[in-house]
Amino acid sequence: MYSHYNLTSNIGYRDGKVPRKFFQEDGFYSTSNSLDNLYQRDNERRTINQLLNLDSNSDAGHLTAKGDFVYAFQQLATFHYVNSAPQWASFNGGNWNELEISVRDLADSTSSNLEVYTGVYGTTTLRNANNFQKTPLFLHTINGNNLMPVPQLFWKIIYNRQNVICRDVSDRITWFNNKMKRQKHNTEL
Secondary structure, three states, X not given: OEEEEEEOOOHHHOOOOOOOOOOEOOOOOOOOOOHHHHOXXXXXXXXXXXXXXXXXXXXXXXXXXXXXXXXXXXXXXXXXXXXXXXXXXXXXXXXXXXXXXHHHHHHHHOOOOEEEEEEEEOOXXXXXXXXXXXXXXXXXXXXXXXXXXXXXXXXXXXXXXXXXXXXXXXXXXXXXXXXXXXXXXXXHO
């Protein structure tokens, strides 16, 4: 899963008074439980304790941050669960938040319009406290069904079209070109 958006060089003028709101469900995740309920600290702890016998919790971490948009309607549009993934609370409010602020500062201080891609990869595994087996973590498990994996990695790519440091030569790489043609053909079927 990933998100892609354009971060304007005018981000320094964003509406800073837009209140945070609750995330909205879009039917992206098929579960009989409310996602708001699954993100409740007690339910998260219960699930993680069930999997690992540990005591931790996560947040619904934005892929595309509220603060990366100028206008209130844009900021409010980021509060959908499809634009989130389970993220450890300490990471969400720590290093990830610092990265988001730094990217906004870069756009503002260099007067650059940036393309930003943000996504997740893999599923976090931790050792179970009882049997020491690596156990994949999910926000919710019910009757053997695992819902909403806790990502192993969060990633962010920041691209400034004005600062190209090398020419694109991918069309000269035969194996890459053939793979791209096959992918294009498969998506057109």
